Amino acid sequence: MSDNKLQLQTQNGVARYFKENMGTLIGLLVMCAILSFTTNGVFYSSRNLINVLRQVSSNACLAFGMTFAIITGGIDLSVGSILALAGTLSAGFIVNNDMSPAVAIALAILIGTLCGLFNGYVIAKTTIPPFIVTLAMMQMARGAAYIYSNGQPIRVDRLKIPSYEIIGTGYVGPIPLPVIYMAVFLIICVLLLSKTRFGRHVYAVGGNDKAAIFSGVNVVKTKMAVYTMSAFLAAFTGVVLCARMSSGQPTAGQSFEMDAIAATVLGGTSMSGGVGKIGSTMIGVLIIGVLNNGLNLLGLNSFWQQVAKGVVILLAVYVDMLKKKKK
Amino acid sequence: MNDVILNMKNIHKEFPGVKALQGVNFDLKRGEVHALLGENGAGKSTLIKVLAGIYIPEQGEVVVNGESHIMRNVADSQAHGISVIHQELCLVPYLSIAENIFLGRERTAGVFINKAKEAEEATALLKSLGLDFNPNTLVGELSIAQQQMVEIAKALSVKSDILVMDEPTASLTDKETEVLFEVIRDLKAKGKGIIYISHRMSELFEITDRVTIMRDGQYVGTVNTRETTRDKLIAMMVGRELTQLYVRDEPKPGKVVLEVKDLVDAPMVNGVSFSLREGEIVGMSGLVGAGRSETAHCIFGISEAKGGEILIDGKPVKIHNVREAMQNGIAMVPEDRKAEGLVLINSVGYNLTLTVLHEIFKGRPLGDAKHEREQIERYIKELAIKTPSPEQLAENLSGGNQQKIVIAKWLATEPKVLILDEPTRGVDVGARAEIYGFMNALAQRGVAILMISSDLPEILNMSDRVLVMYQGRVMANLGKHELSQELIMHYATGVSD
Known part of the structure; x- marks a missing residue:
C-alpha cells in the first residue's frame, strides 16, 4: 500500500517537472525543430548532439553552483576566474614542480575550492553583499592566475604527460568525459538540493533567512557550503578545460559567470532567492548551448550569437513572469 | 438619501478555484465609521481591493457619489476620492517622512521639488495627528507604529472622502490607538466616510457606527453597532455560537x-x-x-x-x-510570523518540518519521506490547519492557519x-x-x-x-x-x- 503511494509520488515528480518547465521545454523543442529543418538534419546527427552536450558541460557545472548561490539570495561572480586559476595552477604544478597530474589536479582544485570557502566565510560572517564579495574574488583570482603564469599559457607536453590531456579529451564509449562529469554533478546536485537536509536549508536561507535563524538553521554554515561548492565546481571545470587543451590558460573562462547566471535565470530561478531547481537550470543550459550550436551551424558570426542570446534571455524570463503572474 | 457616498452592490469576484466574493453588499454614509468584520479569508481584503481598483469584479456595481463606476486601477480609485491604508506598510524606508507622504504627488516649483512646501505641509498633517516628528526623518528610522501613523498621514493628504483602514491598530500601543481614534472622530465630524477593518471587538464598539459581517466570501448582514453585542457579532462571523473564547483548566504546576x-x-x-x-x-x-x-x-x-x-x-x-x-x-513562536516564523514562498509541509529535519534525515542522507509525510499529516490534523494540501504555499493561507503552522513546527520538537x-x-x-x-x-x-x-x-x-x-x-x-x-x-x- 505504501509502495503504491510512493510510486504515485515519483510519477507526480516527473509530471510536475514537465509542468513546471513547460515554457522552457517548449522553447527548447521549437529551437531544435527549427534547426533540424534549417541545417538539413546536421543538427540531429549524433555527432553534433554529443558535441552540443560537450560544449554545454562546463557552463552546466558552473550553473549548478550558481543555482545554489542564487537560491540562497546571493550570486557568485567569481566562478570564471576561479576556473582560470585552478586550470592554470594544475598545468603549472605539472610543468614547474614536476608533480604527477593527479597530485597537481587535486592541489589546484583544492586551492580553487578554498577561494570559495573564503567567499562563503566573508559573505556569512559580514554584511558585505555577495555581489561585492565575489566581484572582489573575481578580480583577485584572475589576477593570481596572471601573476602565476606571467600572463602566458603554460603548455603541458602532450607526449611526455598524456594522462593530463585525457581528463579533458577522453571518452567512455561514445560519450566524452566532460559529459560524464556533467551527468554525475547533475545527479548529485539534484539530490543535494531536493532531497537532503542541506537542500532544505538552502531554500530556507534564501526564502527567509530570519525565519531560518528562528528555526535553528545554521545559516552561516549553509552559506559557506554553497559558495565552497560553487568554487569546487568551477575549479574542477577549469582543470578539465585546460587539460583538454593540455595548456593552463589564465584567460580561460572570461564572462563564464554571465552564461551561468543566464542559464540559471532561464531555468526560472528567482534572483531574489528562495526559488529554483537544478533540473530547470539544466534546461536553461541546454537552451543557451543549442542556440550557440545552431547559430554556428547556420554560419552566423559570434557577434550576432551574443545579440541572439540576449534576446532569448529577455524573452524567456518575460514569458516566465507572465506565467507566474497568471497564477 | 444623499448621505450614502458609497454603495457596492452584489459584488462577485472569482480567482482560479476560489469564489472570493459572492454577491457582497456594502454601503457607506457620510460621517460614518462602518466596520467590515469577518475571519481571515472571509473576503474583506478582496472587497477592499475591488474598491481600490486592484481587482476588477466580474459582476456587481460600485456607486460612488451617485455615479456608477467600476474602479479600473488605483489611480482611478484615488481620483474618486478613495484612499486605502493597507495592512502591510507601503512606505519607502530610504525616503523621508515628507517624501513618502507626497510620493507620486510631489509638490513642485517648476521642474524642481519644493522641499520646503512639502516639509511644511507634512508637519501640519503630522500635527493634526498629534505627532511631533521632523518631516525630514527617514521612515526607516521610525518604529513600526510610527510608520503606521505616517501611512495614515499619507492617506489623509490625498483629501479623500472615503478612507479605508485595514487593521490600523495592529501594531499600535494603547496610547497611539487613542490618538488614532481621536483622528477618526475628527474625520467623522468633517463628513468623511471611514471603512474600518479590525479583529479587535472592543475597538469596534468604541469607534464604529455600523458593522457589516462577511463569511467565506458571502455577505452575512449589516447591523448597527449600538444594537448588537460581541457574542452576536462573533456568532455571525463564525456561523456558529462560540461559547467560550478562552479555555484554561485548573493548573497543575510541577517542578x-x-x-x-x-x-x-x-x-x-x-x-x-x-x-x-x-x-x-x-x-x-x-x-x-x-x-x-x-x-x-x-x-x-x-x-x-x-x-x-x-x-x-x-x-x-x-x-x-x-x-x-x-x-x-526550548521552543519559541516568534512575534512576527511572516518575517520570523515562516518561509512564506515554501509549502506548508516544508515549513512544518523545518525544525525537525535532523530527525527526518537522521542516518539517511536522502531523508525518510514516509516519516516526514506522517509528521506533516499528523500536525495538519492535530492543529486543524486548513490547507488544500501540504504542497500549498504558506503565503496562501490565512493568518490564523499560518500561526498554527508556526506553533505546529515547534510542537514537533516536543x-x-x-x-x-x-x-x-x-x-x-x-x-x-x-x-x-x-x-x-x-x-x-x-x-x-x-x-x-x-x-x-x-x-x-x-x-x-x-x-x-x-x-x-x-x-x-x-x-x-x-x-x-x-x-x-x-x-x-x-x-x-
Whole structure:
C-alpha cells in the first residue's frame, strides 16, 4: 500500500517537472525543430548532439553552483576566474614542480575550492553583499592566475604527460568525459538540493533567512557550503578545460559567470532567492548551448550569437513572469 | 438619501478555484465609521481591493457619489476620492517622512521639488495627528507604529472622502490607538466616510457606527453597532455560537523547568529574573519596548545574553544559538510570523518540518519521506490547519492557519518550555479559540508556557500568573487571584511601590 503511494509520488515528480518547465521545454523543442529543418538534419546527427552536450558541460557545472548561490539570495561572480586559476595552477604544478597530474589536479582544485570557502566565510560572517564579495574574488583570482603564469599559457607536453590531456579529451564509449562529469554533478546536485537536509536549508536561507535563524538553521554554515561548492565546481571545470587543451590558460573562462547566471535565470530561478531547481537550470543550459550550436551551424558570426542570446534571455524570463503572474 | 457616498452592490469576484466574493453588499454614509468584520479569508481584503481598483469584479456595481463606476486601477480609485491604508506598510524606508507622504504627488516649483512646501505641509498633517516628528526623518528610522501613523498621514493628504483602514491598530500601543481614534472622530465630524477593518471587538464598539459581517466570501448582514453585542457579532462571523473564547483548566504546576537569573542584554534587558514551572501558563505583559521579546530572544539563543544565568531543570546552561536552545527543550513562536516564523514562498509541509529535519534525515542522507509525510499529516490534523494540501504555499493561507503552522513546527520538537510571542496577533476569532485550546492542552500535559502578549484580555484570561516588565526588568509577579487590568498597567508604566 505504501509502495503504491510512493510510486504515485515519483510519477507526480516527473509530471510536475514537465509542468513546471513547460515554457522552457517548449522553447527548447521549437529551437531544435527549427534547426533540424534549417541545417538539413546536421543538427540531429549524433555527432553534433554529443558535441552540443560537450560544449554545454562546463557552463552546466558552473550553473549548478550558481543555482545554489542564487537560491540562497546571493550570486557568485567569481566562478570564471576561479576556473582560470585552478586550470592554470594544475598545468603549472605539472610543468614547474614536476608533480604527477593527479597530485597537481587535486592541489589546484583544492586551492580553487578554498577561494570559495573564503567567499562563503566573508559573505556569512559580514554584511558585505555577495555581489561585492565575489566581484572582489573575481578580480583577485584572475589576477593570481596572471601573476602565476606571467600572463602566458603554460603548455603541458602532450607526449611526455598524456594522462593530463585525457581528463579533458577522453571518452567512455561514445560519450566524452566532460559529459560524464556533467551527468554525475547533475545527479548529485539534484539530490543535494531536493532531497537532503542541506537542500532544505538552502531554500530556507534564501526564502527567509530570519525565519531560518528562528528555526535553528545554521545559516552561516549553509552559506559557506554553497559558495565552497560553487568554487569546487568551477575549479574542477577549469582543470578539465585546460587539460583538454593540455595548456593552463589564465584567460580561460572570461564572462563564464554571465552564461551561468543566464542559464540559471532561464531555468526560472528567482534572483531574489528562495526559488529554483537544478533540473530547470539544466534546461536553461541546454537552451543557451543549442542556440550557440545552431547559430554556428547556420554560419552566423559570434557577434550576432551574443545579440541572439540576449534576446532569448529577455524573452524567456518575460514569458516566465507572465506565467507566474497568471497564477 | 444623499448621505450614502458609497454603495457596492452584489459584488462577485472569482480567482482560479476560489469564489472570493459572492454577491457582497456594502454601503457607506457620510460621517460614518462602518466596520467590515469577518475571519481571515472571509473576503474583506478582496472587497477592499475591488474598491481600490486592484481587482476588477466580474459582476456587481460600485456607486460612488451617485455615479456608477467600476474602479479600473488605483489611480482611478484615488481620483474618486478613495484612499486605502493597507495592512502591510507601503512606505519607502530610504525616503523621508515628507517624501513618502507626497510620493507620486510631489509638490513642485517648476521642474524642481519644493522641499520646503512639502516639509511644511507634512508637519501640519503630522500635527493634526498629534505627532511631533521632523518631516525630514527617514521612515526607516521610525518604529513600526510610527510608520503606521505616517501611512495614515499619507492617506489623509490625498483629501479623500472615503478612507479605508485595514487593521490600523495592529501594531499600535494603547496610547497611539487613542490618538488614532481621536483622528477618526475628527474625520467623522468633517463628513468623511471611514471603512474600518479590525479583529479587535472592543475597538469596534468604541469607534464604529455600523458593522457589516462577511463569511467565506458571502455577505452575512449589516447591523448597527449600538444594537448588537460581541457574542452576536462573533456568532455571525463564525456561523456558529462560540461559547467560550478562552479555555484554561485548573493548573497543575510541577517542578521548576526554566529559571532565569539577572539576565542582561543591554539596553533592552537589564536584569530579568523569573522562573517557569511545568504545566504553567505564565503571561508576560508590558508596553512596547519593555524588553519582553528581547528577553525571550536571549533565552532562545537569537541573541546572546551578556550577563546572568539560565537554568534548565536546575542546571545552568549556556545558550549561544537556537540549536542549543532546542537541545535544551526550548521552543519559541516568534512575534512576527511572516518575517520570523515562516518561509512564506515554501509549502506548508516544508515549513512544518523545518525544525525537525535532523530527525527526518537522521542516518539517511536522502531523508525518510514516509516519516516526514506522517509528521506533516499528523500536525495538519492535530492543529486543524486548513490547507488544500501540504504542497500549498504558506503565503496562501490565512493568518490564523499560518500561526498554527508556526506553533505546529515547534510542537514537533516536543519542547519542555514553549515561549509564545504575541500568539494571536492578526489571528481571527475562530483560530484564536483553537490556539487557546492548544495552549491549555499543552500546559495540562506538563509543558511550561511563557506567553508574551500585548492583548490584556488574553493575558487576564489565559495566564496562571503574570510577569509585568518595564524598562528591561520584571516589575511584578502577579498571581491569578490578584490580576486586574489596572494593576498590570500600574506596573507596566513603571510606577513602583
